[in-house]
Amino acid sequence: EDQVTQSPEALRLQEGESSSLNCSYTVSGLRGLFWYRQDPGKGPEFLFTLYSAGEEKEKERLKATLTKKESFLHITAPKPEDSATYLCAVLSGSARQLTFGSGTQLTVLP
Amino acid sequence: GAGVSQSPSNKVTEKGKDVELRCDPISGHTALYWYRQSLGQGLEFLIYFQGNSAPDKSGLPSDRFSAERTGGSVSTLTIQRTQQEDSAVYLCASSLDAREQYFGPGTRLTVT
Numbered sequence: 001e002d003q004v005t006q007s008p009e010a011l012r013l014q015e016g017e018s019s020s021l022n023c024s025y026t027v028s029g030l031r032g033l034f035w036y037r038q039d040p041g042k043g044p045e046f047l048f049t050l051y052s053a054g055e056e057k058e059k060e061r062l063k064a065t066l067t068k069k070e071s072f073l074h075i076t077a078p079k080p081e082d083s084a085t086y087l088c089a090v091l092s093g094s095a096r097q098l099t100f101g102s103g104t105q106l107t108v109l110p
Numbered sequence: 111g112a113g114v115s116q117s118p119s120n121k122v123t124e125k126g127k128d129v130e131l132r133c134d135p136i137s138g139h140t141a142l143y144w145y146r147q148s149l150g151q152g153l154e155f156l157i158y159f160q161g162n163s164a165p166d167k168s169g170l171p172s173d174r175f176s177a178e179r180t181g182g183s184v185s186t187l188t189i190q191r192t193q194q195e196d197s198a199v200y201l202c203a204s205s206l207d208a209r210e211q212y213f214g215p216g217t218r219l220t221v222t
Contacts (some may be wrong), residue, residue, distance in 0.1 A: 008177065022123075032209050032210075034111040034210070034211075036213075041202050041214070041215075041218075043213035043214050043215045043216050044115075044153075044201070044213045045213070046210060046212055046213075049209065049210055054209070057162075065220035087152075087153070089153075091209060093115055096141075096143075096158045096160070096166055096208060097143060097158055097169065098153070098211060099141075099155075099164075100151060100152045100154070102151070102152045103152065
């Protein structure tokens with residue numbers, strides 16, 4: 001059974017204080033690892049897809065990396081508007097649906 | 111272009127009533143998914159449609175839940191005889207390649 005664990009559950013940062021969110025996974029045959037951002041009362045917003053260990057993707061202040069066991073979402077010099085819940089999900093083997101972690105709730109204080 | 115849309119955005123219903131939730135996927139996306147997000151819980155897969163193939167219903171929690179997709183586009187999720195534990199946000203997603211999934215804003219269902 002696929003498992004995705006995200007840590008920490010919640011993270012409070014000062015504006016400009018860089019940090020990383022972790023997503024550990026156990027799957028049989030990774031077909032893709034996905035990062036989403038979810039604002040309160042809204043659906044998840046797609047950020048990145050990573051397919052193989054060593055791959056990196058960047059978007060503005062966010063950078064996602066992937067190893068064989070985990071993925072990191074690095075946030076550089078965050079701003080208050082980066083506050084949201086960040087979700088990690090995996091697609092594995094012959095599965096059609098994503099398996100999601102429980103998310104990291106990020107708060108960036110001005 | 112237009113994203114995934116869902117209606118209604120909020121639905122309050124009495125226990126025992128039936129409800130229908132609607133999803134309009136991104137035009138051209140052949141794959142459509144329904145998920146449920148309960149307070150404090152992760153996203154839970156419900157059902158998957160791909161083109162004209164038989165749907166994958168493996169995530170439906172009980173036979174009170176059903177879904178259909180007409181003409182390979184719009185989908186309706188129906189919950190019969192609603193229970194309080196059905197209260198959640200119901201999210202629809204669509205995908206072009208059955209990998210990257212794009213989500214709608216969700217329908218918040220409250221069963222009183």
